[in-house]
Every structure is written in C-alpha cells, then in structure tokens.
Amino acid sequence: MTAVARSWGRLTLAGKILFTVIPILLLLTAGLVLVVVLFGKPIVDFLAANIWLVRFIVAASAVLLMSVPTAFLIIYMEMKVIALMNLRIGPDRVGPFGSLLSVVHGLKVLMKEDFSPTGSDRLVFTLAPVVVYMSAVMSLLVLPFAPGLFGADINIGLLYLFAVGGLTVVGLLMAGWSSFNKYSLLGGLRSAAQVVSYEIPLTLSVVGLLILTGTMSLNQISLNQAGWFTNWYVFQQPLGALIFFIAATAEGNRTPFDLTEADSEIVAGFATEYSGMRFGFFFFAEYVNVFIVSGLFVALFLGGWNAPIAWPEAWAIHLTFDPGSTGMGLLFALLLVPPILILALAAPFYVGRSSLPWWQALIIGFVLFNVLAIVVVGGWAFISLDWVAGLLWFLGKTYLFVFTFVWMRGTLPRVRIDQLMGFAWKWLLPASLLNLFVTALAVIVINPR
Amino acid sequence: MTAAPPHGQREAPSDDPRVQLDQDAGVFEPVPPYPPRTEREAEFYTLGDGEMFINMGPQHPSTHGVLRIVLKLEGEVVVDLDPVLGYLHRGVEKLCENADYHHSIAYLDPLEYISSLFCEWPGVLAFEKLLDVQVPRRAEYIRVLSTELNRILSHSLFMGWMALDLGGLTPILWSFIERDEIAEMLAALTGQRLLYNYLRIGGVNGDINHEFMSRLGDWMSRATNQIENNLGLLNQNEIFVRRMRGLGKLDKETAFRMAVTGPNLRATGVPLDFRRAHPYSVFPELEFDIPTRDEGDCLARYLVRMDEIKQSLRIIDQCIHKMPDGPVMAKLPRLLRPRPGRAYAAVEGPRGQYAAYVVSDGTDQPFRMRIHDPSFVHLQSVGVLMPGHLIADAMAVMASLDPIMGGVDK
Amino acid sequence: MSRLPGLGIAMGMALTLKKFFEPKATIRYPEVRLDVPPKFRGRLQLLYDEYGTLKCETCFQCAQACPIECIDMGGIDTKGRYHIHWGAPETYGERRDESALRRSGRPVPDQAYAHFDPIHPVKLEAILERFDFDPSRMLEILDATQAEYGHLPVAALKLISQRTGAWYAMIYGTASYYRHLRFEPPAAEPLAAATATARAGRETAFLAGLDASLAGSSRRRGRASAASRS
Structure with a gap:
C-alpha cells in the first residue's frame, strides 16, 4: 500500500490525470460494449424507429461544437482586418499570422477568476450569459449550411430564428439589471429599446420575400434560388435586402449600432461587471450572432448554398471511380499509401540537403503528404459530393458578409440613441412597409390567381 | 487610548486580508461623505423624481485622463453635472517657486503633455521679460517652427480622439501615425519625444540639425496629402456630421463670459488669435490666416482645428525659407537673478491662451509663478454645454473642447 | 456632406478598404529597432571617450x-x-x-558633512565681498580662500556655495580639477609621510567598515575595490 502511495506521489500532475482518466475510460468502454452486446438489438431497433432523434442529437452537438471555432475565427478576423485597416499589423505572434491568438484569448478567459460584484443578483448574474449563448446556438440550428446539412428543417424556420434571436435581449437585460451597476443598467435598457425597435423592420423586410417564396423554411428558400445568380432574391427584393442588412446590423449590436456596449459612453454596457468565462460567453455569443446574421442574409437573399453559376450538364465532371467499389483493396491502399508517399516526399529533402537530419526530412514529408491528401480528398469530395461544394459556397458568402460587418466597424463612428430610434421608426419601418406593398402589388399584377 | 475589547472579541487588525475578504467591499456612491458645503452642492446632490447619479471617471475610457464628472441623469439625458478635479494635481506652480529659473522650465513641460512646447513658451517669455533678454532671431524662428509642428501634432491627435469618443476606431490610429512622425522629428531636434524641455531663457537648446531637416522635408512633401486623406474619412461621413452639427452650441457672449480662447472661441466667429492680437516672437513677419466659423457647435470646433493644421503648414514653410543665420542662444550668466518685478506673457496654443505670470523678488527662484491653462478654462463651459444632452453627446462635447487633464489639475 | 445620402459613408468605406492593402506603419519592435536620433537625451548610460575610458x-x-x-x-x-x-x-x-x-x-541636516570642522566665516565673507559674490569668478574666490586658510575647508566651500548660489558640486568639481587647490592643510616634510600613512590607514579602516556594512551579497564588490586600491 505504501509503495503504491509513494509511486502515486512521485507522479506529475499530468501523470495523475492520465492514470485517473484511463481507467475511467476503460470502465466506460467496457460498460458500453457490455450494453451493446446484451441489449444491442432493441437499442438499434429503437434508434432506427426514431431516426429524427438521432439526427437531432447529432446536429445539436455538432452545432454546439461548431459555435466555438466559428467565434474564434470571427474574433481573429475582426482583430486582423481592423488592424490592417488601421495600418497596423495586428496579431502576428501566436500561430501562423497570429491566427491562434483568439484561441489563446479563449483559454485565458477560461483561467480567469469567476467573479461577481457586491450587491449583484447572483442567480440572474450567472444565468444571463447562458441565456445569451443559448439563444445564439439555438439560432444556428436552423441555418441551412448545404443541401441536406442543417440541424432541423422546420417549416416555420424563419419565425423560429426571429423568436430565438429575440431571446438575446432577455439575456442582455438580465445582465444589465443584475450587475448592480448603472452603466450595465443603461446598456441593458439600450439593448432592449434597440432590439425591440429593429425587430419590426427586420421582420417586415422579409415579409415581401415570403410572399414571393410562399414558405418559411430556410431550406426551401435556398432551394428556390437554385440556378444562375439572377435567381437570387436580392435582385427581386433590393430594398428588402438593404433594410434587412441595416436592421440585422442593429440586431447583432454591430457598429454603427453598437450602442449596448458603447465603450466611450457607457463603459462596456451590460458586460461592465463581467469577467472570466462569463464575459467569454457574451463575447462568443456576439460573434456567433454575427455569423448567424450573415448566414441568414446569405440564405435569404444571396442564394444560400447555391453557386452563382449553374453549370451546364455537359460541363459537369463525373468521376467514374468510386472508392467503395475497390473492397479490400481500399483497406490495403489506406494502409500502404501514406507511409510510402511520406517516404517518397521526404526523400528529396534528405538526399538534396545533406545538412537536414533524417527526422526533420520525415516531418517535412509528413506535412507535404497531409497537404497533398487534403487537396486530393477535398477535390474528390468537392466534385462528387454535393454538400461539400454547397458548404464551401455558403461559408464563402457568409464570411464575405462577416468581413463587411468588420469593415463597417473599422470605418464608421457610432450613432446616437435617438438617431438610432428615429432611423428605425421614421425611415426603416415605412420603407419596409413600402417594400411589402410593392411586392404584393407586383405579385398580384404579374401572377394573378 | 480606546478601551480594550472584551476577551474573545479581540478586534482583528484591519490589514488582515481575511478580514477584508469577509467585509462587504462596499458600493461606491458618488455623493460625497461630508455634509454639503455650498448651496449649489446641496442642490446638486438631492435627487429629483426619476433622476439618478452616475459617476463618470476618474477611470473612464473617454474622460481624457483622470477627470471625474458626477452626472445627474434622467433616463439618458444629462440634467446637471458636477466635475470633480484634482486627481492629477502635482503643485507645478509651487515646484517652480522652489526651483531655479532654468529648472522651472522642466516643470512646465508636463502640464499639457500633448503640447509641451506651448507650456514652456509663456514661462520662458515671462522670464525673458523679467531679465530683459534679447532673443536671437534664429532662435525665434526655431521656436515658431517647432511649436507649429507641435500644434499640428496636437490637432491631429484631437481628430483621432474626437472620432474615438464617437465610436470610430480607425482615425485615432491614423492620426497617431501622423503624430509619431512629428514626435520623431521633434526628438531629433530637441532630444525627447514627449516632454521636450527645449526652449531656454534667451533662446533654444541647440540649433536645428541635419536629421531634423531631412525628416521635416520628407514629411512636408506628403503632409498635406496625408492629412487631407485622413480627413476624408470623417468630414464626409453622414453619421459623424449629423452627430456633431448643432451639438453643444456656444454663442459669442457665453464664450466671452466663460473666457474661452483659441479654436473654441474662433468657432463662434470671433477671430481672436494671440499671434495676431498681441504679436510675440516673429509672428508679425509671417503670413497666415485665422480660420473662423460662425456656428459655434462641435462640428465648427472640429473644422476650425482642421483648418488650423493647414495654416500651421504654411507657417512652417515660411519659417524654413525665412530663417536667418546666427546664434540660437543669447549670452546669459549661468545664475539668473532678475531684478524684483513682475512679468506676464501669453502665447496662442493649440487649445487657446497659455499664459504665465511671474513675480521676482531678486533671488534666483521665482517668488510667485502663476500658470494660466486654457484646458481648465474651457472645462468650465462644460457646465453650460452638457445639460440637456444625452450621455453620448456629453462625451462628444467634452472631446470637442479638447481639455488635457494635466493642464487642468496642474 | 454630399446631397446623396450614404455617399460619404461609402467613400469612407472605400478609403478604409484602400488602406487595407497599403503598407503598414507598425514597427515589429524586438526584431526591428528604430534609430535613436544622435541628440536623444533619454539614454541612461555612461559614455566612454575615444581612448575607451569612462568619461x-x-x-x-x-x-x-x-x-x-x-x-x-x-x-x-x-x-x-x-x-x-x-x-x-x-x-x-x-x-x-x-x-x-x-x-x-x-x-535638512546634512549627515555627510556633519563631522567637518567649522570655520570662522568673517575672513571668507570679506573675500566674497571682494569678488562681488560672483559665481563666474569662482577660481579667484577659491584661490583667495586657500591663501587665507591654507587649504579649502569643506565648511568654506559650503559657505561659498550658499553665498554665490553656485551648486556645491560645481565648486567641488572646480576645486578638485586644479592641482594647486587642496582640501587638507599642507604638512611639513617629516609630517607628510606620517600623514600619508595615516590617510592610507584611515582609508583602509573606512573600507573595512564599508566592507562590514555591505556584508552579504555586496561583500565581493567591496573586496574588489579594496584590492584595486592597493
């Protein structure tokens, strides 16, 4: 016993963690295997009967996992793009071109003290970031990323998005109220006023489009815009698209409508008293919201996952080779090709440069092989799998819009709260109503039932 | 001696961290802990219906240093305000009175750390009046050249701050590029980047050198374009112009009553410039205009400053061409003992009138030194301009007056 | 502001996009260092002359x-x-x-000079009167003082500093520069050798005391300077 205790004491922290985690994992795996062996048939039957449940769980986990890297990427984009516009260099130390800096920020935020100020309402204070983040992630669920690649195809998808997006303001109000700080309170109230005002033109601007499409399912709306880029709704609803863009900027609290966290006026608005990972949740949610707003704009007005050009059927490349057909040969190829190719790619470096040790040449070969494999497999997937191409088009368009939001942040000053309100009620609302009537009239005139 | 607490209830030492953790950290109240000293204070610190205090500063992103303003808000509208000064007080006047005449110049420098040369200048001028020194003409030209550069530095930083207080991120960094070039130039001339300590009684510390001239020529060749380019981002921007126009209107009478000087006064339509009104140094020999605007709002104040940059460029150009040869320091003894008397000197700085009033009692230290700083004077007009506006506008008004807290608190 | 709403914003956006592709102004500090102008006064270092000795x-x-x-x-x-x-x-x-x-x-009571003997100031006052309290005639004042007292007592130097307004350190620097000025009374021939040894002893004692006071980490430095003295 003492010997065990002594050797346990000699272990480093990493070793202790490993030696605790590995047995637990082994136990769990054994349990899982046991369960599958004993009750495999009924479970499989149940899951097959309720395939929507499996799909939902997988999609929800995927969306939840996706939200954090998305936020990291957008935060990095914001840092770098604004820096370049400011004639700075921006992040350039952590990772290639500083691209890992936002990841490091995330880790830093995780390690900070979890702090709540005196006089705050602890429960509400803790729940507020959860609510905000939850609403952001829930909105991600209905975004159509690619044909067949979406969390859920709800037939009222657009309505669901607006409803869940409206939850954000509840979280911000909770944060502003519970922080026991007047700056936070002002920020929370501002966000409530702003979101309530801009929800209306945001929703009304889409109604014209809904008349055209006749459906609220985002998936269906994307499908309707297939073909050449002239089919995109931005050409049929230019005013609606403009109003939607402006209102979405306000909805996502982005410059020039970022009054809820106007740092030169009310220190950081609702986030003044937040620190550590609670602030991190707000921060992530904000950037996930940017992604959602951009993705929504793309899905509604810019053709979603559709390519701008409809390839004529004659140009399409069809690969006759199907890897699945090779059977056992595929297994052997998977086993043999990587080491052989790595060696083949490493050889020129080892032979050509005598100063290079063999292991460095191997590392170079390995990296080169990975790049090659990604290119080959990616190219194959792009050509023969529909959803890969769709995902690439969707993400490309979405990040173009994310770039636009960041670009606006780098250029524009902030508007005042009364100008913000006046703009929403005096200009955007009449314009969206006009858009609605004109669309309705045009539909009746052109296409009478 | 206080009575010992009973056994078992020994008072814990107040510096014990555990005790401090247990205690309630307390909530900061903007209301001062003492009973009101004046009627005005009593009136201000009683809240009406639906009003609240908000304590802005001394640590706030846009109070330009360590100004603290207690705002009385109704919703987001500023009803009343109470600026609390003195967080940066260093007793510069007293320090100068305990230092040699030469040494006090170094104390004048950090008053307004953006435009240090303008803080030195009135002091030096007043000392020269006391001592009756004739400054060499080359030194005068160098003084004008370096101070006009400093004026451009200050105004271009103002542009950035103005935009930053309105929420624009980019102009501050572009203007910092401008500022950095001028700072490097002045470092080549004076030996320091921020607190130059360059003007001396009877001249300047060192002639212009090759490095300064090459940097200056390089910069002058593209300065106009560069500044125009930077201005294009803001001057045409609808959001910026709409927010600034008609905001914080200061009319002539109020401006005079508030003793406002400099660009803030010129924005109300009064062409008062001490370079023309009470000419000092070689300004009578130089050609330049005095840009004025009639509106008196934040936009006018901003535009007057931007026009002044162009005039400063003109002055620099003339200085380079007209500069005579000769010494840059007058012959003076090491130890200065001016005759008993008093002197007053004022210069036109980027923020207004910088002045110094010196009384000498015949020793080698000034008997009394009084520094007039425009930031302090302009800050009092905040009380007239801010009430009735939103918080966001209050910040814009503050930024357009361009106070530097180092000069306000002295 | 132009007539067309939104044009100014669009122009601003175009300007920032143009700047996006322009060369940047940042200096990557640890790798790239700016040249410091020759006149820069912020250097914290001791300068060496052309022979490589400390200035x-x-x-x-x-x-x-x-x-x-x-x-x-x-x-x-x-x-x-x-x-x-x-x-x-x-x-x-x-x-x-x-x-x-x-x-x-x-x-402030100055500990450093407390042990120096006081002098009778009347003669010095007369000398200073003769030279009009003028710090620019410092060498003449010092010469006259040495002629009067035989050497330059520290108390006299402090009084000169007080009366003329020159820094004590400047007077001390002037006095220590000229070989003929001395800070101790001249000794007779037989006495000189004794004085020299006594001074050496005093210095050794002082250094030993210093050594003791700087015990610990700085002990080695004291020894090294003592070694370099001898």
Missing part, C-alpha cells in the same frame, strides 16, 4: 541635480580618492525622507 569624473553634479535623487554613485575621482557620497544602500530610505524635506524647501 564620468564622479563630480556628482548629476546626483545633485537629479530632482528625485535617483542617481547615486561610488567611485574613484581624478585624484585617486575613493568616495561614497550619499552613503550605503541601507540608508536609502532615510535619504528619501531627506530629499522630500529638501524639495519642500525646509533645511
């Missing part, structure tokens, strides 16, 4: 002029004498109070 003469003018008294030094002056002007590092705390007093304008 510093330990005249203490910098230490005396430093407004917050952060400059301190110990070293060997031009005549080979070892000085520690302001005392050991252990006394820094006291000196801070002292300098606060000095800056507030109140008189």
